[in-house]
Amino acid sequence: MSKRSSDAEPQTAPSKRPKHNDTPPSHSRFVPPRTHHPPITPSRSVYCYERLNQIEEGSYGVVFRARDKQSGDIVALKKLKLDEEKNGFPITALREVNALMSCRHENVVGIREVVVGDTLTQVFVVMDFIEHDLKSLLTMMPSPFLQSEIKTLMMQLLSAVGHCHSHWILHRDLKTSNLLMNNRGTIKVADFGLARRYGDPVGVGGMTQLVVTLWYRAPEILLGATTYSTAVDMWSVGCIFAELILKEPLFQAKGETELIGMIFKLLGPPTSNSWPAYASLPLAKSLTLPSPQPPQFRQKFPYITAAGIDLLMSLLTYDPERRITAEEALEHPYFTESPLPKHPDLFGSFPSVAAGEKFVSSLSLAAAHPALGGVNHTVLQLQHEPQITSFYTNSIFRSSIFT
Incomplete structure (x- = not known):
């Protein structure tokens, strides 16, 4: 039986979670306490670093591999995209820096400092450099990870996500390309550009649905939910778990409608029992549910154990109130059955695309x-x-x- 945190009641099965009025739900939306942490100040110049090569470029910045001229450390140097014609600092950058400072953990990419260039629009975030991302690694590998390796990776991911949630941070963009892995078998969650404190006031319009890369997006977001909780991250964790097993993304849809159909096919269409709040979601009435059919997990994943299927189904659960939490998932029997998780030091090494x-x-x-x-x-x-x-x-x- 999974262990629960001290502020929530025990769970006997994901589909039968007891509820009490005097305890908050596991996926809480309550206002978090204020977090105090030392401020980051741009105390050094970007010229303290030697740029080695560009790693990637996204909507919010360019990332370089660089060397600290003083210490010789190899780091990731992210140049933030600032619009010279507009005042203010981009909210995505503020969220990312704040989230990384609030969620310091061995499985979360570390932020070292913020440095500046010659002008006020040249701002750089210095982070730990990690050799690989899991998406590129899965593409490069000739065969999938072993079950013992998948368990190790999943335990690290769940530990990081649970730590973020315990600090009231929603990541909102968990996917294999945002999971970095070094050559010692350690993974780190990265790219907190869409992260937010989930107890913050959400305003009249509620929380945005333009979060989470499509293939990893939870069904409540797809159906227009204006408020959501840590459960959206746990759905993404389930998609990542499946991707590690299959060596390819689970839901490779071209659009939201196709993705919903894929989810219905794997899980079976939602019912009033499996998802009581389904009918109240904004987009539910626009969908025609297919005829009832049983879940197809065993057909899709024939080579994992019953415990592995149970964990996957607990993560990919329609009802966000019944979806397993990171803390519960870490106590799942899947991680204690044979084969046991492999020690990270025993993982193989691969060439780093980011390092050239x-x-x-x-x-x-x-x-x-x-x-x-x-x-x-x-x-x-x-x-x-x-x-x-x-x-x-x-x-x-x-x-x-x-x-």
Whole structure:
């Protein structure tokens, strides 16, 4: 049985959560306490850092890999996009900095400082540099993660999300491309540009529905809910769990209507029992529900255990009030059954696209070194920096023997 936090009642099953008037729900919308933390000040110049290469460019900034000239540390340097014709600091940047400061955790990307350039519009956030994002890693890997590895990754993700929720922060954009992973098997949640404190006043119009990348968006947001809670992040966690198992996104829809249809097909259409509040959602009346059918989880995921299916179904639950919390999920039996979670140090290593490392060729060490007796290792030739080339060996056997 999952353990519950001290401010909520015990749960016997996700579909039968008892409720009491004197205790807040697990996915609380109550006003949070004010958080006090030391301010970040732009005490140093961006010229204290040497830019190495661009990692990515998004709507709210450009991210570079850089080196601290004083310490030699490799960092991620995010240049915020500021409009010179408008006054003020972008709300997304403020939210990201505030959220990262409020949610310091070993599985949340660390913020080091804020630095400035020559003008007031040149503002940079300095963060820890992490070698990979999970989306790129899944694309690069020849085979899916082992179950023991998936458990380790999921426990780290749930720990980070639970920590954010305990500090009243909704991430609102959890997806594999926003989960960074180093070469020591540690993942860190990143990109808090859409994060917000979920107890803040939401105004007359309520909370925006323009959050969460489509494939990871919870059904209550798809159906127009104007208020939502930590449960939206937990739906995204469920989609990530499925993606780690399948090695591809679970719901690859081209639009919201197609996505709703995919969800109905996997979970079965919602009913008054599975989602009592469904009929009251703004867009529910515009949908024609398909005929009743049972969930298709076992058909979609034939190779995971019954406990794994149960955890996945608890995350991908229609009713946000019944959706499992991060704290509950960490206590799920899936994580204590065989195979046990693998220690992060035992994860394999992969070339980092963000660091400019590239696959040049894949060879067999057995061919080059017959003494290995035909054991296949992958030899990767990497380009770390301009004019610097090295060989990188991934010697982790991706076999169930080593789970």
